[in-house]
Amino acid sequence: MEWLSWFDARDYEFARQVLQRGTAALYFLAFLSTLNQFPALLGERGLLPVPDFLGVVRRMGRPTLFRWRYSDRLLRAVCIFGLAVSALLVLGLPQTGPPWLPMIAFLALWFLYMSIVNVGQTFYGFGWEVLLLEAGFTVAFLGSDQTPPPATILVLVVWLVFRLEFGAGMIKMRGGREWRDLTAMFYHHETQPMPGPLSRQAHLLPRPLHKVEVLGNHFAQLVVPFFLFAPQPVAGIAAGIIILTQLWLVGSGNFAWLNWAAIILAFAAVSDPVAHAVFPFIPLEWHSGATTPVWWLVVVLAVTLLLLVFSYRPLLNLFSREQLMNASFNRWRLVNAYGAFGTVTKQRIEVVVEGTSDEDPDSPDEAWLEYGFKGKPGDVRRMPRQWAPYHLRLDWMMWFLPLRTVHEEWLYRFLDKLLTADPPTLRLLGHDPFDGGRPRWVRVQTYLYRFANRAEFRTTGERWVRVPLYEAIPPMSLDSRRRLPWQ
Known part of the structure; x- marks a missing residue:
């Protein structure tokens, strides 16, 4: 026709x-x-x-x-x-x-x-x-x-x-x-x-x-x-x-x-x-x-x-001065507004989750072991992997924590899952330092990360340089964890 x-x-x-x-x-x-x-x-x-x-x-x-x-x-x-x-x-x-x-x-x-x-x-x-x-x-x-x-x-x-x-x-x-x-x-x-x-x-x-x-x-x-x-x-x-x-x-x-x-x-x-x-x-x-x-x-x-x-x-x-980013204007999620990285963070702060089997978390001889994630930076020697277009949701949410607050409800529940060695939660991780066992205590530390320059990498073999910042969540155990509003 x-x-x-x-x-x-x-x-x-x-x-x-x-x-x-x-x-x-x-x-x-x-x-x-x-x-x-x-x-x-x-x-x-x-x-x-x-x-x-x-x-x-x-x-x-x-x-x-x-x-x-x-x-x-x-x-x-x-x-x-x-x-x-x-x-x-x-x-x-x-x-x-x-x-x-x-x-x-x-x-x-x-x-x-x-x-x-x-x-x-x-x-x-x-x-x-x-x-x-x-x-x-x-x-x-x-x-x-x-x-x-x-x-x-x-x-x-x-x-x-x-x-x-x-x-x-x-x-x-x-x-x-x-x-x-x-x-x-x-x-x-x-x-x-x-x-x-x-x-x-x-x-x-x-x-x-x-x-x-x-x-x-x-x-x-x-x-x-x-x-x-x-x-x-x-x-x-x-x-x-x-x-x-x-x-x-x-x-x-x-x-x-x-x-x-x-x-x-x-x-x-x-x-x-x-x-x-x-x-x-x-x-x-x-x-x-x-x-x-x-x-x-x-x-x-x-x-x-x-x-x-x-x-x-x-x-x-x-064309609005108050432009919305990644917003839907109808319940069917059709013809949306998009946008990304309106601002760029100048420093990389990483949230690091650690656990220990020691009875006393304040002991000077305590051995804190770091949980490894699949995609987010952790081990300073590890080369970052290519995951996209696959989406690692937990890793992405860990990046947002320092930009918002580490005191998210889901993060405390995540720590609870680590204390009980919950198998589905552990499968989200790249490395479990306790091989499926239960730690006595877990805590959350923060570090400042930056890429190593070429001279630093040749000397140390480390791709990241990290500096400890502060303890975001103090040691928690199943017996002594703080009482949270949603519990």
Whole structure:
């Protein structure tokens, strides 16, 4: 039908493949992370048990499958189902059927993961959670191999990338002075939540290059996003710049699936001819005979109108002096506000948890042993690992403690779990110095960490230099622990 030429984006089949399969892969990782960590963090016997939180969810009207009942068994069933559906979408099997089939599959992932996020409390309070929800809902309407990609949905995905990038850029310009005087990268590689294997080398680059990094960031986030809406090949080039800058962030840190989501979603602005020009093995013609059924046109246009209506407040937020970061404006977590690192911390303070088997914690001969985490810095000789796009939620929350307060309810419950050598909690750690045994006492210390320079590393073999600061939580035992308000 000729009159549908404006709606059918026939030159964007490669973009659809990347968007659908890539988003499904991120959902797979999200459900895997939840399956491995949720019961210990938020389960029936977790640090912040969901059953205790359900009353709050009901009062706030948050949509969730667990609204009236939660169990670890149900949570695991949801994750396994999500993993199976995600895997099928990565393989492209639902996409071979009618357009409603991948739509239902993605909407199922969206609702199930939203059910988890809405009861996940502080452990699911990250911006990339709602980013994944919005991405999953939007790409659900990209259709299947039996229909051409709908242009309106591709534009909505580009609008999502614009909010993600431009929102982050505006947060920085309105935030700390270090972004305006180009000194942010003097600190960021060292103080970011979870450094990666290349973070130290990035930190040790000459300071003029760090200023170039900041300038490049401003260009990529404040200028380039506008060109995503330009005709091809300009839009494809703009997407390529965003992809390259995001790959630099992937290589220099661990930000869960945030950077990978930006990379995947940016392909919405890459046409088949542009993709073919860069990678000649990508075909130019996929299925030119495919047509769009009228019923599918009606569904897609209805969803397009819905998301455009939801876009009003996020659009105002982008240009507001009181810009919100990582905020949702509706209960369905659609068309959100994004942004990250409006300010950069100048010093890295690490919370270190220790235990001892000595009877007297104040004895001068006491032997305190340090618990090791999988991702967060601890052992000064250990090279940071690359975990992203997998998300280590406990490690991330440990980074936030010095910025807020170490006296978080969940941290005290975490210490209680260590005192009882709770197996699910210990599995969240990278190293248990008591090999599954119970310590008599635990305490929380703080240290100032910085990357060792090259001369220090050659001399000591240590990648971090740390200086003790203060005792944040004094020794606690099962018998003598302080009485806490929630106990």
